[in-house]
Amino acid sequence: MKPIVTEEVYKVRYYELKNDWKASISAIMDYFNDIVTLQTVEIGHGVEVMSKGEYAWLLLRWDIAVSRYPDFMESVVVRTTPHSMDRFYAYRRFEIFDNSGQRIVEANSQWILIDQNRRRPVRIGEELYRRYGIDEGFHRPLSFPKISEFESKGEMTTLRVRKSDLDTNGHSNNVSYVKWLMEAIPEEFDGKTLRRLTIEYRHESRKEDEVLVDGVFRNKSSFVEGLHRISKREKLLTLARTEWI
Numbered sequence: 060m061k062p063i064v065t066e067e068v069y070k071v072r073y074y075e076l077k078n079d080w081k082a083s084i085s086a087i088m089d090y091f092n093d094i095v096t097l098q099t100v101e102i103g104h105g106v107e108v109m110s111k112g113e114y115a116w117l118l119l120r121w122d123i124a125v126s127r128y129p130d131f132m133e134s135v136v137v138r139t140t141p142h143s144m145d146r147f148y149a150y151r152r153f154e155i156f157d158n159s160g161q162r163i164v165e166a167n168s169q170w171i172l173i174d175q176n177r178r179r180p181v182r183i184g185e186e187l188y189r190r191y192g193i194d195e196g197f198h199r200p201l202s203f204p205k206i207s208e209f210e211s212k213g214e215m216t217t218l219r220v221r222k223s224d225l226d227t228n229g230h231s232n233n234v235s236y237v238k239w240l241m242e243a244i245p246e247e248f249d250g251k252t253l254r255r256l257t258i259e260y261r262h263e264s265r266k267e268d269e270v271l272v273d274g275v276f277r278n279k280s281s282f283v284e285g286l287h288r289i290s291k292r293e294k295l296l297t298l299a300r301t302e303w304i
Contacts, residue, residue, distance in 0.1 A: 062192040065098035066138045071129045081128035084253055085241070087164055088121070088234045090137045091153045098139055102190040114181055116149065116170045118233045122203050122257045123166040127157075134158065141191040145198035147171050147180035152201070167201040175228070204257050206298045209275050209286045216243040216272040220264050230263040236297050240287050243272040248303060251283065255302040262296045270296065 075086035099116075129135045135155050142150040148171055155164035172181045188195045216239075224235040237258065264270055274287035285301035 060189075060192050060194045062141045063098065063102065063190075064138060064140050065094055065101055066136055067094050067097060068134055069093075069137055070134045071131055073131065076131055077128075078249075079128075080131045082130075083128075083241075084123070084125070084256060085234050085238050087123070087125070087128075087155065088237060090135075090155070091139070091166060091168075092232075092234065094137045094139045094153070095151065098141075104190075113175060115173055115175050115228055117173050118168065118170055118260060119148075120169040120203050120257075120259050121166060121233070122168075122201075122255075123153075123164065124255050125164050125253065127163040128252075129155070129157070129163065135163070141193055142167075142201055143197050143199050144183045144188060144191075144193055145200065146182055147173075148200070149183065150201040167203065169201065169203065203259075204300065206257060206259055206300045207286060208298075209288070211273050211288075212275060214273060218242065218270050218272065220266050220268045220270060222266055225266060230265050231268075233260060236260070236289055237299075239270065239272050239289060240274075240299055240301075243274060243287070244285075245276075248283075251303040253301055254282065254304050256299065257301075258297060258299040260297055262291070262294055264291055264296055 071082045077083045138154045151168045153166040226232040277284045283303040287299040289297040
């Protein structure tokens with residue numbers, strides 16, 4: 060069985076830019092979220108199905124590697140391919156190509172299928188394997204780097220979840236967490252480039268929640284490593300790791 064592949068052309072717009080006139084990491088993630096939603100529609104689960112809220116794919120992890128950020132007004136091809144499924148979990152790959160066919164961004168992701176009403180995992184059925192073109196006997200997961208815990212330096216950024224941070228499920232969109240992380244990056248990183256982002260989503264947040272963002276940075280041989288945490292009171296919401304050059 061051959062996995063379904065979905066591609067779409069995106070042109071980088073002004074409102075998606077960083078201060079260097081290149082697409083931001085959050086814009087890239089928006090492309091990924093959009094293309095996976097387009098594939099969901101493509102397999103027959105359109106808005107009329109998704110809006111019922113019976114079940115949903117909840118994102119657990121990203122691992123995004125950027126070799127080059129797209130430029131303003133550049134057209135890029137964004138592609139997503141389901142990799143495998145196992146019980147409640149699904150693994151999916153994303154890629155971005157420039158006009159020459161060069162891959163400039165790649166990402167792995169992990170998702171879990173949940174019952175929206177009970178907020179519990181749902182076992183992935185035979186129909187979804189068939190619709191996504193995945194062999195039921197293929198359960199190999201994608202690998203993700205381990206994100207280390209760290210001792211806080213005591214410096215935290217406090218943010219409140221806004222209505223604009225929410226997605227169609229009523230909780231904070233996965234991209235919002237990354238925007239919060241970027242808000243807490245020290246100013247001395249303004250001249251550096253984020254080349255890799257690994258993030259784990261542990262718990263949800265909702266409108267008016269107060270979240271705390273903190274992190275530490277360590278010099279490595281060829282890059283600076285950032286370890287980041289987002290929490291709500293004593294509850295850990297997100298762990299992340301970044302690489303800067």
